[in-house]
Amino acid sequence: MKWKKNFRDWLFVVSAWITASLCITAIGMFFQDLQFRFLEIFPTKENQKFIEYFSSGFQYIEGALFGFLFGTVFYFVYWLTENTSLRNKSFGRLMFIKTSLYLVGFVLTFFIVFAFLLTLDFTPVRGVKDMIQTFSSWTFYAAFGTFLTLFTIIINFILEVSKKYGPGNLWNMFMGKYHHPVIEHRIFMFLDLKDSTTYAEKLGHIKYSNLIQKCFLYLNEIVFDHNAQIYQYVGDEAVLTWDSSDLEARKLSIELFFAFQKKLASKADKFEKEFGFVPEFKAGINEGAVTAAEVGYIKRDIAYHGDVLNTGARIQDKCNELGKSLLVSEVFAEQIKSLNLFKQELLGEVALKGKKDALNIYAIEPIT
Structure with missing residues (x-):
């Protein structure tokens, strides 16, 4: 790509x-x-x-x-x-x-x-x-x-x-596509550093920030290969998005996560030497309809709103508790069943913070 x-x-x-x-x-x-x-x-x-x-x-x-x-x-x-x-x-x-x-x-x-x-x-x-x-x-x-x-x-x-x-969005903003809110169907990945609090206390502010810089630098190296758009950086978390109308978007989103794991592993010697450990990331993926709108005047940007994002973030929060690195919603999992490229494991109904009803969550792993 x-x-x-x-x-x-x-x-x-x-x-x-x-x-x-x-x-x-x-x-x-x-x-x-x-x-x-x-x-x-x-x-x-x-x-x-x-x-x-x-x-x-x-x-x-x-x-x-x-x-x-x-x-x-x-x-x-x-x-x-x-x-x-x-x-x-x-x-x-x-x-x-x-x-x-x-x-x-x-x-x-x-x-x-x-x-x-x-x-x-x-x-x-x-x-x-x-x-x-x-x-x-x-x-x-x-x-x-x-x-x-x-x-x-x-x-x-x-x-x-x-x-x-992101590709194509400059033209959309120029033409005023997001001047008024519009509905789009998108995939969101919430990518977060595992054990971030422990690492932050161990490294201190400056060295911890240097760690995050390096991790996201390596993430940027593979973003375009997987047709992804980085929506936001929030502390030690990156939020990526894809247009779900792209037939390959779901496959690419999962492949990006595993490619990022391999990228970090390939830099293990550098991380060990500089920080004393190799960072690992966890991720939650969800998809659905969101509202996209141009926000701000002094710092103008495209913002996405909707329960899809809230649910995706809550799914990622469950990675440590469930002992998995990549969790996805049932909506997303249903769409990738036909791919037969990844191993899916139904973890059952999981209660998510802020959600009234429990949701089926799936763990995704590469087929070995």
Whole structure:
């Protein structure tokens, strides 16, 4: 699933830069045409090649090629800072690194495109004199500097906001889908650290917070692989959600839990060395109809309300008591019976805090 998101992000970035490059090309050609018209520039041996170039439309090929190549470089820098140890840098350092890489990529892309057009004889710039005249102009640097800065900010903003709200939700918020409450059918997983109180007392505030940071960092590494959206972080608990209309959502939600267990186990040596133990998580899953609405003004977000969430949280609370790591509601369990990919164990009716009637709870384990 992660490759699909990566491809969508790359396609968005490349499309955005191609569009931006074509727009700036069109604006440049418009003002160039005005210059030819109103300054009464007559063809000479020196400027004839430039006049022919600006009337040929080759600039649009140059713009599209530049947009494609730099868009790819731009996405690579974004991917690099999201999927390597660079993401652990402070915000200020990360911005400096990204800006430096964007600048280097911009310059390299520009010269690659220039060399390509020069090889195909598409550009009017021929000799060293033409190159010096072009690259020594302050308007050249002002135009491209403004272009790079403006669209870098816009595209980065869209990528970051999309990452915060989850795939597709930025467009939904832009279109006002959640401006008024709507009903959605969703799956929710409440993922919580086992024995959190004991660990917090043992480690102290700072080291315990560092533990939670590392755990959720590893969780983030597998979220997109399982098409999940992180709804909230609440202390040492993470709440994840899926659209239940996705036919694979239920399978992916369970697979995410076991993948997270394996991810933590694979880092056992690091956890033992730094904290003296390997953290384990428990989870409760429930699904059903919830109300989704845009809330807040200063800190705007999409909030989900309904008994589905309350019940899911209460199911997760029973993990320690029942000695299980993953518990699900009967509603959810009924939907995954046909999968035959996981072992289901009916634990019977369990009284949940705040619920009038007891509910059937199932434990889920991988088939060994």
